[in-house]
Amino acid sequence: MKKIGVLTSGGDSQGMNAAVYATVRSALSHGLEVYGIYHGYTGLIGGEVRRLDAKSVEGIIHKGGTVLGTARCPEMKTPQGRQQALQTLQRYGVEGLVVIGGDGSFQGAKVLSTQYGVKVIGIPGTIDNDLAYTDYTLGFDSAVAVVVNNVNLLRDTMSCNDRTCVVEVMGRDCGDIALHAALACGAEAVCVPEKGYHPDDLAQLIRHNAQVGKKDNIILVAEGIRSDGTLDKGHEADKVMKDILQRLPDLNIRSMVLGHLQRSGDATVFDRKLGINMGVHAVKCLVEGKTDRVIGIHNDVVFDEDMLEALAKQKHFDDSLYTLVGALAKY
Numbered sequence: 001m002k003k004i005g006v007l008t009s010g011g012d013s014q015g016m017n018a019a020v021y022a023t024v025r026s027a028l029s030h031g032l033e034v035y036g037i038y039h040g041y042t043g044l045i046g047g048e049v050r051r052l053d054a055k056s057v058e059g060i061i062h063k064g065g066t067v068l069g070t071a072r073c074p075e076m077k078t079p080q081g082r083q084q085a086l087q088t089l090q091r092y093g094v095e096g097l098v099v100i101g102g103d104g105s106f107q108g109a110k111v112l113s114t115q116y117g118v119k120v121i122g123i124p125g126t127i128d129n130d131l132a133y134t135d136y137t138l139g140f141d142s143a144v145a146v147v148v149n150n151v152n153l154l155r156d157t158m159s160c161n162d163r164t165c166v167v168e169v170m171g172r173d174c175g176d177i178a179l180h181a182a183l184a185c186g187a188e189a190v191c192v193p194e195k196g197y198h199p200d201d202l203a204q205l206i207r208h209n210a211q212v213g214k215k216d217n218i219i220l221v222a223e224g225i226r227s228d229g230t231l232d233k234g235h236e237a238d239k240v241m242k243d244i245l246q247r248l249p250d251l252n253i254r255s256m257v258l259g260h261l262q263r264s265g266d267a268t269v270f271d272r273k274l275g276i277n278m279g280v281h282a283v284k285c286l287v288e289g290k291t292d293r294v295i296g297i298h299n300d301v302v303f304d305e306d307m308l309e310a311l312a313k314q315k316h317f318d319d320s321l322y323t324l325v326g327a328l329a330k331y
């Protein structure tokens with residue numbers, strides 16, 4: 001193999017740039033030519049390709065977002081789109097591809113491998129931490145840090161006003177961001193899809209806290225808590241607030257959605273190191289002739305695993321952490 005490509009796809013996440021940096025520099029050190037594909041599969045189909053050298057990835061390790069740009073690309077799910085994607089790879093002579101994204105992006109990579117023989121390696125880039133095969137995905141740690149820092153700020157005003165605030169965080173159908181942030185910022189309650197949504201319990205908790213003199217509460221809710229489709233994304237916090245007000249009409253309460261802030265700002269040191277280690281490992285896989293592998297981390301060790309086997313795994317929810325959050329929040 002002489003030429004490889006790298007692209008970022010789906011929702012961006014902190015640590016993607018570190019992975020791009022390491023993929024490029026490591027590939028160059030192996031004597032490979034590296035091509036950056038811009039805006040994910042959209043750029044692959046449209047031919048947005050540029051050769052990258054060491055200078056191209058200078059000063060990017062820490063940056064949020066992705067210097068390659070990203071996109072969601074419905075055309076990649078069509079035979080015509082995939083054919084065009086292949087033609088771009090052939091035009092540049094790219095035989096191996098590092099795809100940095102979530103499970104959807106990995107499905108796209110798998111198609112390129114199965115149908116056209118392109119060697120593909122996936123690096124898990126998503127703040128959601130919703131991939132079962134790896135302890136952590138790139139960006140999760142940074143997103144949790146953003147939530148914790150912002151809730152710390154919120155506490156100032158909420159506590160002096162004796163207010164409760166419902167704060168909605170991202171994660172799609174996964175509650176990991178809410179759960180880990182709740183622990184680290186000492187939230188009074190956390191609602192995650194894995195445990196269901198119980199407004200009566202929330203009202204009971206707020207009532208109890210008030211009785212013992214604790215009148216400000218932070219309630220972290222994961223955006224996926226209610227998947228009944230009655231509201232658009234980004235409105236769960238409002239809905240939860242209304243449900244609580246129905247039960248406690250006089251409560252001093254506000255709601256907010258942290259939204260895309262969670263994908264912004266510098267990557268944490270953890271995500272930078274994870275991105276670098278995963279990028280280096282991905283290139284090693286390609287150099288060894290491997291394909292259809294995804295990179296993960298388990299107990300601090302970076303590994304590669306068969307893509308389909310990895311994607312078939314069921315995500316495990318950390319019940320003990322959930323219980324701990326509840327226990328530590330008790331007044």
Ligand code: ADP
Binds near residue numbers: 011
């Ligand atoms: P993520 O990679 O973060 O899970 P998406 O699910 O939006 O994000 O997927 C990113 C992109 O991957 C999609 O916009 C599409 O281009 C591609 N993709 C997703 N699923 C498939 C599929 N089954 N076949 C081909 N490409 C896919």
Ligand code: F6P
Binds near residue numbers: 126128170223263
């Ligand atoms: O998958 C990452 C993620 O940030 C989810 O947490 C969120 O639901 C979604 O992407 C938001 O997507 P968009 O950037 O398209 O609004």
